[in-house]
Structure formats: structure tokens, C-alpha cells
Amino acid sequence: MKQGEIIRVAGPLVVASGCLGAKMYDMVQIGAMGLIGEIIELRGEDAFIQVYEDTTGIGPGEPVYLTGEPLSVELGPGLISAIFDGIQRPLDVIREQQGDFVTRGVDLPSLDRQKAWAFTPLVSEGQEVMEGDFLGEVEETPLIKHRIMVPSGIYGKVKGIKQGEFPVEHVVARVETEKETVEIPMFQTWPIRRNRRVSERLMPNEPLVTGQRVLDTLFPLAKGGTACVPGPFGSGKTVVQHQLARWSDAQIIVFVACGERGNEVADLLLSFPELEDPNTGRPLMERTIIIANTSNMPVAAREASIYTGMTIAEYFRDMGYSVALMADSSSRWAEALREISGRMEEMPGEEGYPAYLASRIAAFYERAGKVKCLGSDERIGALSVIGAVSPPGGDLSDPVVQSTLKVVKVFWALDDRLANARHFPAINWLNSYSLYVENIKDFWKTEVAEDFVALRQEAMRLLEEEAELQEIARLVGVESLSLKDRLILESARSIREDFLHQNAFHPQDTYTSLRKQYLMLRAIIHFHGAALKALEQGVEMESILGLEVREKMSKIKFLSEEDTAALDVYIEIDGAFRELLKSEQ
Amino acid sequence: MYKEYLTVSNITGPLVIVEKITEVKYGELVEIETADGQLRRGSVLDISTERAVVQVFEGTSGLDVDKSRVRFLGRSQKLGVSEEIMGRIFDGSGNPKDKGPQIIPDKMLDINGSPINPQARDYPSEFIQTGISSIDGMNPLVRGQKLPLFSGSGLPHSRIAAQIARQAAVLGKEEKFAVVFGAMGITFEEANFFIEDFRNTGALERAVLFLNLANEPPIERIATPRLALTCAEYLAFELDMHVLVILVDYTFYAEALREISAARKEVPGRRGYPGYLYTDLASMYERAGRIKNKAGSITSIPILTMPEDDKTHPIADLTGYITEGQIMLSRELHRKGIYPPIDVLPSLSRLKDKGIGEGKTREDHADVLNQLFACYARGKEARELALILGEAALSEVDKLFLTFADRYENEFVRQGEFEARSIIDTLDMGWDLLRTIPRAELKRIRPEFMDKYYPESQ
Numbered sequence A: 001m002k003q004g005e006i007i008r009v010a011g012p013l014v015v016a017s018g019c020l021g022a023k024m025y026d027m028v029q030i031g032a033m034g035l036i037g038e039i040i041e042l043r044g045e046d047a048f049i050q051v052y053e054d055t056t057g058i059g060p061g062e063p064v065y066l067t068g069e070p071l072s073v074e075l076g077p078g079l080i081s082a083i084f085d086g087i088q089r090p091l092d093v094i095r096e097q098q099g100d101f102v103t104r105g106v107d108l109p110s111l112d113r114q115k116a117w118a119f120t121p122l123v124s125e126g127q128e129v130m131e132g133d134f135l136g137e138v139e140e141t142p143l144i145k146h147r148i149m150v151p152s153g154i155y156g157k158v159k160g161i162k163q164g165e166f167p168v169e170h171v172v173a174r175v176e177t178e179k180e181t182v183e184i185p186m187f188q189t190w191p192i193r194r195n196r197r198v199s200e201r202l203m204p205n206e207p208l209v210t211g212q213r214v215l216d217t218l219f220p221l222a223k224g225g226t227a228c229v230p231g232p233f234g235s236g237k238t239v240v241q242h243q244l245a246r247w248s249d250a251q252i253i254v255f256v257a258c259g260e261r262g263n264e265v266a267d268l269l270l271s272f273p274e275l276e277d278p279n280t281g282r283p284l285m286e287r288t289i290i291i292a293n294t295s296n297m298p299v300a301a302r303e304a305s306i307y308t309g310m311t312i313a314e315y316f317r318d319m320g321y322s323v324a325l326m327a328d329s330s331s332r333w334a335e336a337l338r339e340i341s342g343r344m345e346e347m348p349g350e351e352g353y354p355a356y357l358a359s360r361i362a363a364f365y366e367r368a369g370k371v372k373c374l375g376s377d378e379r380i381g382a383l384s385v386i387g388a389v390s391p392p393g394g395d396l397s398d399p400v401v402q403s404t405l406k407v408v409k410v411f412w413a414l415d416d417r418l419a420n421a422r423h424f425p426a427i428n429w430l431n432s433y434s435l436y437v438e439n440i441k442d443f444w445k446t447e448v449a450e451d452f453v454a455l456r457q458e459a460m461r462l463l464e465e466e467a468e469l470q471e472i473a474r475l476v477g478v479e480s481l482s483l484k485d486r487l488i489l490e491s492a493r494s495i496r497e498d499f500l501h502q503n504a505f506h507p508q509d510t511y512t513s514l515r516k517q518y519l520m521l522r523a524i525i526h527f528h529g530a531a532l533k534a535l536e537q538g539v540e541m542e543s544i545l546g547l548e549v550r551e552k553m554s555k556i557k558f559l560s561e562e563d564t565a566a567l568d569v570y571i572e573i574d575g576a577f578r579e580l581l582k583s584e585q
Numbered sequence B: 001m002y003k004e005y006l007t008v009s010n011i012t013g014p015l016v017i018v019e020k021i022t023e024v025k026y027g028e029l030v031e032i033e034t035a036d037g038q039l040r041r042g043s044v045l046d047i048s049t050e051r052a053v054v055q056v057f058e059g060t061s062g063l064d065v066d067k068s069r070v071r072f073l074g075r076s077q078k079l080g081v082s083e084e085i086m087g088r089i090f091d092g093s094g095n096p097k098d099k100g101p102q103i104i105p106d107k108m109l110d111i112n113g114s115p116i117n118p119q120a121r122d123y124p125s126e127f128i129q130t131g132i133s134s135i136d137g138m139n140p141l142v143r144g145q146k147l148p149l150f151s152g153s154g155l156p157h158s159r160i161a162a163q164i165a166r167q168a169a170v171l172g173k174e175e176k177f178a179v180v181f182g183a184m185g186i187t188f189e190e191a192n193f194f195i196e197d198f199r200n201t202g203a204l205e206r207a208v209l210f211l212n213l214a215n216e217p218p219i220e221r222i223a224t225p226r227l228a229l230t231c232a233e234y235l236a237f238e239l240d241m242h243v244l245v246i247l248v249d250y251t252f253y254a255e256a257l258r259e260i261s262a263a264r265k266e267v268p269g270r271r272g273y274p275g276y277l278y279t280d281l282a283s284m285y286e287r288a289g290r291i292k293n294k295a296g297s298i299t300s301i302p303i304l305t306m307p308e309d310d311k312t313h314p315i316a317d318l319t320g321y322i323t324e325g326q327i328m329l330s331r332e333l334h335r336k337g338i339y340p341p342i343d344v345l346p347s348l349s350r351l352k353d354k355g356i357g358e359g360k361t362r363e364d365h366a367d368v369l370n371q372l373f374a375c376y377a378r379g380k381e382a383r384e385l386a387l388i389l390g391e392a393a394l395s396e397v398d399k400l401f402l403t404f405a406d407r408y409e410n411e412f413v414r415q416g417e418f419e420a421r422s423i424i425d426t427l428d429m430g431w432d433l434l435r436t437i438p439r440a441e442l443k444r445i446r447p448e449f450m451d452k453y454y455p456e457s458q
């Protein structure tokens, strides 16, 4: 292996001389311990290397080994349910070998080399195949069939295909191309900073159903779409991300815990094997992959972690799955970028971030999408990406927030004031938006209900009017508002408290199907209409507000899906108003 | 033999530049001998083939370019530990300060520690009763949590921290516990307050103290919390103790870090603090926690004073982004004479959800807590409205919420410095307040708990 020599060490940055022939983003090994690093700049023969491990004890004169390969991930059976660090080292194996604290210089393959997987072929001898075609499959978990695909760039005839139990390195197929015969094992590698190719990009047009009412009904994300969740600390970014990882109807979840708390990772690891996927009834861990580079782990690996996660997510998308990737938090990635850039003494841009921050963020989110995958079956895959952003002081003018907002289509604005009043999810209904509403209207109409779009519109209108009326009430007092306006305030309150407010920790409230969301909203809007009519007919405001059915409406969120379906609040509301009108006449 | 150099070329702020060095490593511990034979210690911050940048813990005053001898010690900074460490007091660099003997170490531990493998963490879920209603009832602390006090100058954070240290107990358990206390840049009087309090309650012999006081070298503060945490890790994960770590004041710590960064002419981040302040703080805060199959734990209460009471100031802001919640002190409550002046609304305990409820505190805890938050928030809104428009402009219901907010502050939040309330008393007190609000307004409480704790007849 070629070799350079260290001439400087400054925290996570190492500079080595004598690196002629090295390429950008090549992986290197540093010193006797073989710490892993990546070349991020070349100036003449000097290579600037970001090191993925603590550099204490490393000094000038020590060797740097140039591998000549870009930093890559291993893609094959064994990914599901795994937990990796930022450069795809298996944290569970590291723990078995090294104990409870992460030490340096661990050299372990990402995928278990011993474990055998039952491989079932899907092609036969002599068949013509192209890149992306399924050669066979492995049932990795009861939920996930892991498809072994023809690697990128390979077209030819199958010359030998196996069946049976093999470890990942075992060659399961041979493909004869124009030039040669290619041996294909059960896993492949892919450089983390390079997009995996697709055959065509499509427009996202189905919602990613999350079971979170404020998201699904008001600000929906589409499968293959992008969203960001910015907010100050404690406003609920991580809970939103965890809720999506738990309940969204993606088939594969890649959760990148990027530079945040160790206990939040522990929470996922301990709860996911126990929790049931509402769509399949299987433990959530069977569809989840965790990339964890917590805040106390080396900062450069944090920079790499989101790409490691993204590449794994793309790989499953290529199999035709709907994948969702969460990055919590993209700000920590950006800070890692800033730290390394600072050490390289690059010209700082806004807030000290490098000038290329915006383009890196845009390129990252562009890897999301609904696509036609490579392969002759033209299957469809989707990769949705949701990034948390943690701006200093919650200030949305932060460069990371601003650069992110330029590319993502959904903005879930978390609000400190709502969080302080424990209105969760603390998503501000006035500032947030989704640009997918138009694309998924048809889906709502056919899959939920014809009038869902109209109900949603009405709810949004009431909330906006509430904001205006509150302004007025602050100046002149509630008592001076008209009866109709006071009713609007009450109905908007009901939308906020009975519908939008959703407790992630309540066993029933934590997830609501689209159907139940529709029933809940319909009850509130229907009540508003009936109350308006009653007011016109001279019924007292106090009697309307005193109706018992209101308390019932506020408790629907605690009912099971079946009980909600059975309950006809709609009819009860009508009954209540009939009684009211009768007694008042 | 150590490599020794007489080649200091520059001294700037807390930094010393040493030239023509060989075989020096990043992070290495350095000893500098002044012309008159004094010893200073430091560590390598940046190393290239020709020169090393060394930060000097005790400061550079009195150092000269000519005669300073620099020795590179070939290892990083370590703390010697043994069971004898209990009950001892050290300075901010880890030397005995209590006239006791040097510790004969069983082990020499790197003060920077290593990150806990997230896979090895056990999720903290044991409720710690502090006896303080605004913490236990509203923002409960659990074993293994890092829950800072966000304070301001002149607010009684020390008294609250001492009260927690005195009263903290896990219900129904008697276990080995210890307190590790680290002072960074606080005054002698403030430090002494803790020492006396530990002494009076007999906690001193179960405590280990590391003190860097206001008049001591600021750069030493970089090491102090790390020494304290290294000691805590030893007690918790090797001697199976439940350790409570109190570190005060991180604001002074961050200022020391800023000083070094400025001397290195780094691109400053917000308010001059270096861009890596987040990572640096995280490398300490994240050392709290629980580990699977280990009996001990580290619960940490870092304390910081927010300049101008501004919670968006980088120190508070970055801390809040790392720790598992925060207890926020309020100058307004303090002025009203309420002790402890804990403002529950911006306070938060992120780990509460698995620490409370049936079998831990009481089945209704989560609902009561959510409802009290909501009612208090609405009461405070009503109070604001009443300030502008007069109380008469409030609706009947809002008037009830206003009364609720007043009583909540005066009865629930306010308590004695030596008053330890049980969690059951705290929750009952919460229900007592909630009964002043009409049933239909209490939407955060499940019907079954309403029936049980809010009888129709009242």
C-alpha cells in the first residue's frame, strides 16, 4: 500500500505529505493504530485528512496508508436491525469485543462474514440480465426480502446461479458480459458520497402516512419527498423523528442519530424490538437500521454518518421499497463540516460555515425521491428524507435552516411557545407548510373520503381566523366579539386541543389512522356547522358550550380505532342540537 | 527520559509555541519549568513537524521565551484513583487540597474518558425523589439523567443543588451512593457553602471534590470537570455506586475555552465562542448515564449562569441541546420571594416518561403533570391579558385559570429549603389545585383518572 507521512495534527484534521497519486475522498489509515480517515483536500502532494477517530497520541512522522479506495459502505444481508457508527462499523460487535466504551482503531467488517443466509434464486441459467435486476433473494426478516441485485454497470447472461445457505462473501451468481465473466457475491460496496443511480425520477403523489394528525392532515409529506423539522431545543424535533420512525408506513426506516444524545439511541434500541408496526404487526426493529454517531463520538464521523445512512437507504429503495430516512440532527453534520473547514483555515462564510454548505445540503436532499429503479421490471421505489435542524437559539435565519428550506418541500415549524405550554407536537399551524398537498389530493379523495380535502380546508380557515380574532380580542376583550366570532374561537380551540394536540406517550393517542383522523375532524367541523345554525336560531352560547357531547369529542383520541369507528358522534351531535333547539323554543 | 526543549518561540495568552521538536504527539501532556524552577502543566493542541502549540493550564504569566524548559511527557493527562479517593478534596488539576496524602492509585485513568457505546447504554428509568414539587411533579429527574440548572447571577442555584443532593433518594432503596462536586471559577464562599452543607449532613465522607476557584488559573478549568467525571465513572462503573455529579459553573468553563480559541486566532462562532463548543460540552455531558449490567450510575446536575438571563446565549443554548432537559430558574419568581424560583414552563425533563407512572410514582402522574402545565400556561396567559385589559375583561373561565396560576406558584412551587415532599403529597397537591377548574376543561386527563381523583360531588 502507498504511504505518506504525517506533518500536522490538529484535532480531527491530519495533514500528510508525500501523497502523490491519492484521490479526493479516498480512505486512508493513520499511524500504527490504523485510524480511519478520508482525504478531503489535496494541495500538491499534501493530503488533508479528516479522521474518524480521536487523534490523541498521533504525531508528525507517523505513516499514512493510502488505500486508493473511496470511503464506502457494504450493502447486503445483515443490514436490517443493525446499529452502525458513522462509518458503518457494527456497534454491537464492537461492544462484544471491546466492552462498554468505544475504543480506537477497531477494524471490523460492517457485515457479519460468518452468518449464512438462505439464498433463493430468481433468475435461471442463460437468462439475460441488466444492472438492477434481481438475481435472487434472502428473507432477512419476516418483513423484508433482501434482493440481491446485479451491480451497477453490468449487463449479460447468467452463467451459473446458486441456491442454498451462504455467507455474504460467497459468490451466488456469475454473469457473462461482453468482456468477462463477473462473479457476484451476496453483497456489494458503494462509495457513500456518490448517488446510487436510478432509471427515472417520478413525482411523489402518495402520502407517507405517519399517524400524526397535524402532519397527515395539515402538512403531509409524500413518499419520496423531503421535509425538515427546525426548532429550538426541547421543542420536539426528536420526538417527531422517532414518531415517524415508529409509525410511518415506509417499509424500511434508516435512522441517523447524528451528533445527538446517546440515550435517545438507547431508547430506539430498547423499544423498537418491543413495538409493533401498525401496518404489519411485526416488531419495528425488523424494518429498521440505526446509524449512531452521538455527540461525544468523533466529530468527523458525524460528517460521514448522514451519507452512510443515505447510501444504505438508496440501496433498499433500489429494491423497490419505500424507505424513509431520518437525520437527527442535520445541524450537527453541518457543524462538523464547519469544524473541519475551520481547521483547514478555509475562508468562512456566514456564521463560520464554509461557502459550500448550501450546495452540500441541496445535494443531500436531492438523493430523496420517488423513482423508477434500475432493472428490467421497472419497479418503483421511494426514499423520503426528513431532517431535523437545530438552529442556535431557535433562530430560523440560521444558515443551515435557510439552506434547507430552499430545497425541502415540507416545513414543520416547531414553536417554543407551544412546547412550553405542552401543546405537542409543537408544530405551528400558521407557519408550517407542505407543497405536496396538490399532488396527494387524489389519494385522499379515493382512499380516505371525498370530503376530506374540504374538511381540511375548513379547519385551516378556522385556525387562521382564530389568529386574527385573538389579535382583536387582545385589544378589546373577548366579550366584545360577535357571537359568531366567539364560536370560531371555540371551534378553533377544539381543533387545536382535541385534534392537533397528540401525546406521543399515550398508548392510544400515539398513532391515529387516516380514517380516524377523518372521523375526528369531521366531528369537530360538523359541530361547528350545527352550532352556527343554532346560534342563528337564537340558542344561547352557554348552552352550546355546555353540551355533553363536547367532552365526548375531546376524548375520541383516547379511543381505539374500532371504538372510534363504532361511535357515531356525528349523529350524537345532531341529536344534541335537536334537543337543545326543542328545549329553547 | 523525557524530551526536553528550550525552544519556546512565542507566548500568546494561554498558549506557548515550542519549535524544533520531534516525536511529539497530539494531546500529549506537557510540563513547563520556569526560570525559577516552578512547574506548569499543559497539553498539545496542534502539532506540526516544526512546532507544537501548547495550552498551559496554570496560565502563562511569568513564563519567558528564553529560559522556560518544556518537557513532553509522552502521555495524556490522567487521574490516579483508588477507593481511598472518597471523602477527599482536590484542586482543579487533581492535586490534594485537604492536607491529606497523595492517593496511591490502583489505576491511572485518562481524564478525557471514552464515549459510551450507545449500544451499551441502559435507558434511565428510575425515578429520583428530590422532595421538590416543581421538579418531582413537573420535571422529574431519573437516575442516569443529565439535568442542568439554568440560572442567573444572584439566583439561588447553589441552595437548590444542595437541597437536591441532601434529599435525593430512589423510593424504597438504600444503595451505595456518592457525590462528586466540581467547581469551575466560582467564589470561595460559594464553594464553601457546598462543603459546609455536605459536612453538616454527613455527606462529605461520601463526596469527592475538585475545586478551581475564581482566583485560580482559568485554563485549569478545562481539566476540572473532566477530572470530576473521570472520578465519577470510576465510582459508578467500577465500584457500583450511584453517583450524583454537581458541576458549577459551566459559564466560566466556556469562557476559558473561548480564551484559548481566541489565542489560537480561530474563526469565532456566536459571541466569540468557538464553533466546537457544542462538541466539547457534549464530550463531558454525555459521560452521565447507565450501562447495561452495571449496578452503578452517573446522574449529573451541571449548573450554569446565563449571561443577562438569556437562554439563547450559546452556553445555555448548546447545553440545552445536549442535556436531557433543563431546570430553569426565574428572576421574576425570585423577586416575588418564591423559593425555589423554578419556572416550570420552560423547564423540561426529557427522560420523565419512562420514570413515572404506575409502579414508579403513581398511575395518574403523567396526566396530572400535563394538565398542570396546560392550566398554568393558560393562567399565565390570562394574567397577561388582565394586565392589559383589566381583570374584568376576562371570561369567567379565564378568571378561574388566573386564580389557579397564583395558587400554583404560591402553594405548589413555593416550599421550604429543608422541606422534602413525597411524590404522593406533590400529586395530591396538584389535584387539589386542579379541582378549582371545571371538569370539561381538563382535557389532558384520562376519564378513568378523572373519575377516581376528581369526584363528581366536589
Ligand SMILES: Nc1ncnc2c1ncn2[C@@H]1O[C@H](COP(=O)(O)OP(=O)(O)O)[C@@H](O)[C@H]1O
Residues within 6 Å of the ligand: A231, A232, A233, A234, A235, A236, A237, A238, A239, A240, A424, A425, A426, A502, A503, A504, A505, B348, B349, B350, B351
Ligand atoms: N408529541 C409529543 N407528545 C408528548 N410529549 C412530547 C411530544 N413531543 C415532544 N414532547 C416532549 O418534549 C420533550 C422534548 O422533545 P424532543 O423531541 O426531545 O425535543 P428536541 O429534539 O427538539 O430538543 C420530550 O422529552 C417530551 O417530553
Ligand SMILES: [Mg+2]
Residues within 6 Å of the ligand: A237, A238, A239, A260, A328
Ligand atoms: Mg432532539
